[in-house]
Amino acid sequence: MxxxxxxxxxxxxxxxxxxxxxxxxxxxxxxxxxxxxxxxxxxxxxxxxxxxxxxxxxxxxxxxxxxxxxxxxxxxxxxxxxxxxxxxxxxxxxxxxxxxxxxxxxxxxxxxxxxxxxxxxxxxxxWMHHPRTAAMEAALQEIGPVWDVDSAFTFKGSADFLENNVRVKADGDPLGALGDVGWYCVRAILWAYDFTPPTHVAAHHGALFNEAGVPLNIAATLLFPGGRKARFLAAFDTVFTSKLEVYGDRGSLRLRDFVIPTAEHEASFVVATANGLADGDTRIATVEETRTVRNAVTQEAALWQRFAREIEVxxxxxxxxEYWPRIAALTERVLSAVLASARQGCALLPFEHRA
Amino acid sequence: MxxxxxxxxxxxxxxxxxxxxxxxxxxxxxxxxxxxxxxxxxxxxxxxxxxxxxxxxxxxxxxxxxxxxxxxxxxxxxxxxxxxxxxxxxxxxxxxxxxxxxxxxxxxxxxxxxxxxxxxxxxxxxWMHHPRTAAMEAALQEIGPVWDVDSAFTFKGSADFLENNVRVKADGDPLGALGDVGWYCVRAILWAYDFTPPTHVAAHHGALFNEAGVPLNIAATLLFPGGRKARFLAAFDTVFTSKLEVYGDRGSLRLRDFVIPTAEHEASFVVATANGLADGDTRIATVEETRTVRNAVTQEAALWQRFAREIEVxxxxxxxxEYWPRIAALTERVLSAVLASARQGCALLPFEHRA
The missing domain is CATH 3.40.50.720 (NAD(P)-binding Rossmann-like Domain)
Known part of the structure; x- marks a missing residue:
């Protein structure tokens, strides 16, 4: 139907x-x-x-x-x-x-x-609906419990963008770079931690806001139970990057096109399982594997396929x-907490999770 | 002679x-x-x-x-x-x-x-003495004034390392991960900014210290004149990574073996000049070039070659x-300031530069 x-x-x-x-x-x-x-x-x-x-x-x-x-x-x-x-x-x-x-x-x-x-x-x-993401979830099991995550999504907006786009307007998208590109970073961090809420959130010093108070460049640290951490940078003033790096007990996973793949019908990521110094610390030995996943339809079409399947239920x-509204709400609440921290002198704020 | x-x-x-x-x-x-x-x-x-x-x-x-x-x-x-x-x-x-x-x-x-x-x-x-570094300095000119730098050097120390190594001892190397792996990150950030001192330094929340007060995991933001920034992570408790990413007005430069190359006689880095969204935001287009530099001798031998040349003078x-002592002192002072910030609740500290 x-x-x-x-x-x-x-x-x-x-x-x-x-x-x-x-x-x-x-x-x-x-x-x-x-x-x-x-x-x-x-x-x-x-x-x-x-x-x-x-x-x-x-x-x-x-x-x-x-x-x-x-x-x-x-x-x-x-x-x-x-x-x-x-x-x-x-x-x-x-x-x-x-x-x-x-x-x-x-x-x-x-x-x-x-x-x-x-x-x-x-x-x-x-990107949550790309088959690559399912493959990365399997890889997270290999590299062990996640210990740290680093993500950034940035681009350098034109003068016109920074002046007129809805994403820099207090009455349009007042979360600015945080709500736009930062959304993906925070979502990826939460995804890597299997949607465990952080215990604390702290913006980093050096955030840039426009005159309307909309964040154009903002970074933060998220703290998770047991000393686990994550950092991200979201920016409209920094040359393009789109990266996600997950560090586990036994290895790491990384990619530089996590939000939108570089190709339409296949997408890759790197899994490193035994990188380190070798030969009397004279060189770095890398044990890395690039894994490529074929996708029949684009990730945006895959989203609609999954949406339609959920509707069938x-x-x-x-x-x-409840899963999809829950992770959407959690993502949004973390963004709010980061903004609150930035506005309170980058204070370390406890993250209050409402299930 | x-x-x-x-x-x-x-x-x-x-x-x-x-x-x-x-x-x-x-x-x-x-x-x-x-x-x-x-x-x-x-x-x-x-x-x-x-x-x-x-x-x-x-x-x-x-x-x-x-x-x-x-x-x-x-x-x-x-x-x-x-x-x-x-x-x-x-x-x-x-x-x-x-x-x-x-x-x-x-x-x-x-x-x-x-x-x-x-x-x-x-x-x-x-690594300062590897010919790759000279090639990267030329690339910095291409990608434009530097706007942001991100670096990390981490490894997961064994239980024995974390208990007994001189680098975790208050009476050995009390700067711990900051003085050891963090030294390279801070040096790389300063190098990318042509050794302009930062204006402010702030440690990130979530640092880990051992019982003797030696940092095992510490991250920080450095602020530079004109809204420019940098971040780094130094850790003894996180699986191996060794990365440097420099974002300029016109492109970016990155490598994952900046401290020690993966090969003995050649070393590479990536220069991205026009990455961004393409085709109605359906894919990321990358315009990247991997540049490889051959080196006749190892970077540690190159250090001694340059040292001998300076002595000839x-x-x-x-x-x-004065250059070499000056950049060594600047690197060390930034590390000190980061540690001071971490010990003062991650306060944003003005960096006082003494020429």
Missing amino acids: VLKVGILGGANIANKISRAINSIPDVAQVVVVGSREASKAAAFIERNKLVHASPVAGYDAVLDFPGVEAVYIPLPTALHVEWVQKAASKGLHIVLEKPIAIEDEHVDAIVKAAADANVVLFDGTM VRAGGRAP | VLKVGILGGANIANKISRAINSIPDVAQVVVVGSREASKAAAFIERNKLVHASPVAGYDAVLDFPGVEAVYIPLPTALHVEWVQKAASKGLHIVLEKPIAIEDEHVDAIVKAAADANVVLFDGTM VRAGGRAP
Whole structure:
């Protein structure tokens, strides 16, 4: 049964999602796109060759469109809670772009709305759904209990980006680089620790905020039970990098394209199991293996495949999984705590986990 | 004119230096090795095939050995200031193992002793002398003004190491992982910033100290003029890594064997000049180049070659270069400041530079 999807707004990222949905026609189909003006929705539909979709004016009309079962919400973060609540109240399943919310209470409201309505709620973290990620999870078992994680996702925004993009606006995405690129780093750290919440969070000194108070460059340390740690850097002012390194008791895992792979149909990562000094400390010996995973569809299409499978469970009378809203909420709360630390002189803040 | 070298003590690292000096017989020659017992010095000489060297009892006998012109000092850090002062007062040139000192006043005393006596003073940072480093300096010009640096040097010490090694002893090398592996990270950061001193230093939360107060795992942020930054991690409790990443305005440079190369006669690094998202953000496009440099001699031998060349200048009536003591002192002072920050609750400390 093909999942009938509505899209709220024509944000840039929605083009990519439209292509993904088009690539899996037996799984999902966009049936409606809403924009503030119907003409903009029509242009979006034409540009993205959404041959089964109708344009409508406004987002309410998407939710009320006949036959729509799920919505994709790429609206500015400030609007998320309102539209999640509306969509969930109508029994629509939701893919919500990251960051999912600004205020912690909105995170709670979003999770509650989905749970109360028994709808599937996914955030837009595409790399979680790449088969490479499953392969990396297996590798984490090999390299032993995780002891440290280091991640960075940075790019150097143009002057126009740093002036005008919604991601640097206090009334758009006030979490800035933290909510945008930092989301992926924090998610990856939590993923590596199997979604154990940190015990403490501390921003690093040297964060950069714009005049509106939106973080453009922010780094932090997360502390986990038993002396385990992680660090990340999220920045709009630093030349491109996208790295994840996980250090376990018996080895390490690393990749430099964890958010978006360098190739469309295969993706790799490196597992190092016995690196160290050798020959009287005159050279570094590396025992490393590059593992490559083939993927039939892109990671964004894989997200929609999994989303559709979860919906099948609900259609069959089951409960929507708690896992996806839980890790979305945890990711968002860690981001909030990092921002709070940065605003409190980089204080070490205990992380209060609400299950 | 072959440089006649004396070695103070038979520390492990002295084996590697002996091999290096043996590999350049037209440049330098070990003529004397002193140990607390002459028999130990004799065993060291035999083991390292130092065919021109005599064993002596005690370190004073090395300084007074006929014809000796330079000394290699791999003694525990606590002994450095005493033996540098003694050696310099006798006009001997010095290669001093890192970390060069524990207390800042000892750093000053060491630099002053060398300057007063007009002797060449090198620290033992071998990678600085690899031809790869010169190639990387050229690459730094290409990738533009440096904006950020990330470095880590870690290994997982055995239970025996963590219990008994001199590097975890308060009366041996009380700077622990900071003075040992952290020295290289801090040196690399300063190198990338052309030895501009940082304006501020802050340790990260989550450092681990042993019962004697010696750091086993410590990370920090260094702030540089104009919003530029750097981070590093130094650890004895984390599986092996040895990485340096430099982010400039126009690209980045990285390598995972910056301290000791993976091969004896060639070494590589990666320069990325146009990495970023491509094709509607569906993939990461990488424009990267691996550059490989051939080296005729090992980096430790290259250190001794350069040391001998600097001595030639002094022999010809010139002044010993201020550069090498200056960067050694700067490196050490940054380490001290990081430790001070860690001991003051990870406070952001202004870095007071004394030229």
